[in-house]
Amino acid sequence: MIIRKKLSSRRQRILNFIQEFIQEEGIPPTVRDIQKACDVSSTSVVDYNLRLLNRDGYLNRRPDVARGIELLDNEGQPVSNSPRVPIVGSIAAGLPLPVFSTEGAASTREFDSIEVPPELTRRHGELYALAVKGTSMIDALIDDGDIVIIQPAQQAANGEMVVAWLKDEEEATLKKYYLEGDTVRLQPANSQMEPIYCSASNLEVKGKVVSVIRKF
Amino acid sequence: MIIRKKLSSRRQRILNFIQEFIQEEGIPPTVRDIQKACDVSSTSVVDYNLRLLNRDGYLNRRPDVARGIELLDNEGQPVSNSPRVPIVGSIAAGLPLPVFSTEGAASTREFDSIEVPPELTRRHGELYALAVKGTSMIDALIDDGDIVIIQPAQQAANGEMVVAWLKDEEEATLKKYYLEGDTVRLQPANSQMEPIYCSASNLEVKGKVVSVIRKF
DNA sequence: CACTTCCTAAAACTTATGTTCTGCCAACAG
DNA sequence: CTGTTGGCAGAACATAAGTTTTAGGAAGTG
Numbered sequence: 001m002i003i004r005k006k007l008s009s010r011r012q013r014i015l016n017f018i019q020e021f022i023q024e025e026g027i028p029p030t031v032r033d034i035q036k037a038c039d040v041s042s043t044s045v046v047d048y049n050l051r052l053l054n055r056d057g058y059l060n061r062r063p064d065v066a067r068g069i070e071l072l073d074n075e076g077q078p079v080s081n082s083p084r085v086p087i088v089g090s091i092a093a094g095l096p097l098p099v100f101s102t103e104g105a106a107s108t109r110e111f112d113s114i115e116v117p118p119e120l121t122r123r124h125g126e127l128y129a130l131a132v133k134g135t136s137m138i139d140a141l142i143d144d145g146d147i148v149i150i151q152p153a154q155q156a157a158n159g160e161m162v163v164a165w166l167k168d169e170e171e172a173t174l175k176k177y178y179l180e181g182d183t184v185r186l187q188p189a190n191s192q193m194e195p196i197y198c199s200a201s202n203l204e205v206k207g208k209v210v211s212v213i214r215k216f
Numbered sequence: 217m218i219i220r221k222k223l224s225s226r227r228q229r230i231l232n233f234i235q236e237f238i239q240e241e242g243i244p245p246t247v248r249d250i251q252k253a254c255d256v257s258s259t260s261v262v263d264y265n266l267r268l269l270n271r272d273g274y275l276n277r278r279p280d281v282a283r284g285i286e287l288l289d290n291e292g293q294p295v296s297n298s299p300r301v302p303i304v305g306s307i308a309a310g311l312p313l314p315v316f317s318t319e320g321a322a323s324t325r326e327f328d329s330i331e332v333p334p335e336l337t338r339r340h341g342e343l344y345a346l347a348v349k350g351t352s353m354i355d356a357l358i359d360d361g362d363i364v365i366i367q368p369a370q371q372a373a374n375g376e377m378v379v380a381w382l383k384d385e386e387e388a389t390l391k392k393y394y395l396e397g398d399t400v401r402l403q404p405a406n407s408q409m410e411p412i413y414c415s416a417s418n419l420e421v422k423g424k425v426v427s428v429i430r431k432f
Numbered sequence: 433c434a435c436t437t438c439c440t441a442a443a444a445c446t447t448a449t450g451t452t453c454t455g456c457c458a459a460c461a462g
Numbered sequence: 463c464t465g466t467t468g469g470c471a472g473a474a475c476a477t478a479a480g481t482t483t484t485a486g487g488a489a490g491t492g
Contacts, residue, residue, distance in 0.1 A: 008439085026294060027243060027283055030479055042441050047481070049439090066282035066448060066479055067243055078242060080334035082298045117331035118296040141357045141430075143405060161432050189359060214357075214428040216377050224469085246449055258471050263451070265469090282449055282478060436491080445482070452475070461466080 011049050013038050015058060018069060022081050028069040083121045085129045085149060086111035091163070091172050092133040114147055114213065124151045124210050130163070139188035140174040146214045148174065150207035161189070161209040167202050174209060227265050229254050231274055234285060238297050244285040299337045301345045301365060302327035307379070307388050308349040330363055330429065340367045340426050346379070355404035356390045362430045364390065366423040377405070377425040383418050390425060 017037045021029040029037075031046045040046050050069070054061050057076055062068030071079040088111055114129050121127060132146045140161070142148065148163075156162045156177045164173050164186060175186035175196070184203050186196040223231065233253045237245040245253070247262045256262050266285070270277050273292055278284030287295040304327055330345050337343060348362045356377070358364065364379075372378045372393045380389050380402060391402035391412070400419050402412040 010439085026286060030282070031481090032479065040440085042443085043480085044442080044482080045440055061480095064446095064448070064480060066246070068480085070242060077338065080298060082296065082334055115333035115335050117333060118298055119331050122293070138357065138406060138408075141354065141359050143357050190354060192354075208432070210432055212428075212430040216424070216426055226469090247451090248449065256470085258473085259450080260452075260472080261470055277450095280450065280478070284450085434492090437489085439486105439488085441484100441486075443483090445480105447478100447480075449478070450476085453473085454471105456469105456471080458469090459467085462464085 010038065010040075011053055014046070014049055015053060015071075018059070019071060022071065023083075026081065028067045030067055080115065082115050082118050084113035085116050085121075085127045086113045087129045087131055087147065089130060090133045091130040091148070091174070092136055116149060116211070116213070120149060120211055127151055127210065128207070137174050139190050139193040141189045142174060142212055143214065146212055148209050149211040149213065151210050152206075153208045154205055156205050156208055163206040163209065165204040165206055166198060167204060172206075177205065226254065226256075227269055230262070230265055231269060231287075234275070235287060238287065242297070244283045246283055296331065298331050298334050300329035301332050301337075301343045302329045303345040303347055303363065305346060306349045307346040307364070307390070308352055332365060332427070332429070336365060336427055343367055343426065344423070353390050355406050355409040357405045358390060358428055359430065362428055364425050365427040365429065367426050368423045370421055372421050372424055379422040379425065381420040381422055382414060383420060388422075393421065 014034055017034060018029060021033065021037075031043050031050070034040070034046045034050075035043050038046075050059070050061060053059050057072060059072055060070040060078070062070070073079045116127070116129075128150045130148050130150060132142055132144060132148060135144050137143075137146075150163055153162075158178045160177055161174060162177045164175055164177065165171075166173065173186065173196075175188060178185040178187060179200060182200050183197050184200050186198065186203075188195065230250055233250060234245055237249065237253075247259050247266070250256070250262045250266075251259050254262075266275070266277060269275050273288060275288055276286040276294070278286070289295050332343070332345075344366045346364050346366060348358055348360060348364060351360050353359075353362075366379055369378075374394045376393055377390060378393045380391055380393065381387075382389065389402065389412075391404060394401040394403060395416065398416045399413050400416050402414065402419075404411065
């Protein structure tokens, strides 16, 4: 959601529509697309509002070019159409995990978000991200400040890296999951570290880690 | 570069042009854009060739829609326009680094490549990627199979994570760089590990690490 | 009230752009 | 030779889509 100034509801609606349209169709909408979708009576009204949005730096219009609308970010840079994943909170050894609703829908709206390669969402569907706080995940080769990309899940297959919640200990952790009878072996990614064992009933799988992103 | 069957040179040229146009302009070209760029005498010829490319699964045309061309990948899926970074080779403790020409140009052509968030190339310009082989970088919290995204550079500022080449040892490594007089301290990201010291003349900075991507 | 500003409407205009038609030519098979 | 196929050219056509023109209403301001 692009919000910088207080926008008239009509302009906000137009802006949102453009964003969604690009996301879904891959190409920008026409003036008439906008007209229909936003219940505007006339193309000139769309044009008028687009001009203002252009003036205020929300978008760029290539004159005389069909579908020449280009959305801009806060710095006036063209916005990409690659998916953004909401960072629903942080994860640290001692902290409770944020609840992330599997029902995404309005998802990316209320959170900070991170751009991810489109391939990820193509392969795994709706995703969430957690910011890693502290060095408690270092045995999973995950550093303070890393972002882990999560696919919501309640179960995992053996060998998958999961977001695990240890109920008794009230601890969150990132480990490779191995169900062995009714105990679970949690194996650090760093093979030099020892695994942890816990009873299957004490462990709640919150999601699967599909990617880790570290920036410098 | 999209190559699946042997294509007539004209169709290959058209396909390449469409790809470049989308990359540079952010929206697909019109039939007439293609006509001019590929020295075609008539729009009907472009249309004709587009229809064949469509039939053969190279692209998708939305009928009656301006700029309705959409490129498809081998599986017939829409191709995203997020930047791809060439994976110019692998990095491991004992192995020589691949030479990566700073002159990109034909860059992404001959290599495997990885999709990265557009933000990266916006911020850092032309980038390269290295696939990490083995666990020798584990002290940098980088695992076997990780992809490190590199900005080519010959110098680095203190504290930056660099791709370093130790000449005498003939070893490549990923460490934080600190110049101290005429020796260099190479600090593992994992603060529990001890730094390495070497003479500045023995060390060659090959690039700066701007991101690490790990997939599961 | 007169005057301005912001926003909306309806219709017409222009051009950008997808589409079609007709014909030509070379290569090749029967 | 005759027919067929693949590719190209030129022109015209149809409509999708950006742009402009004229006008009116609501809200504020002097």
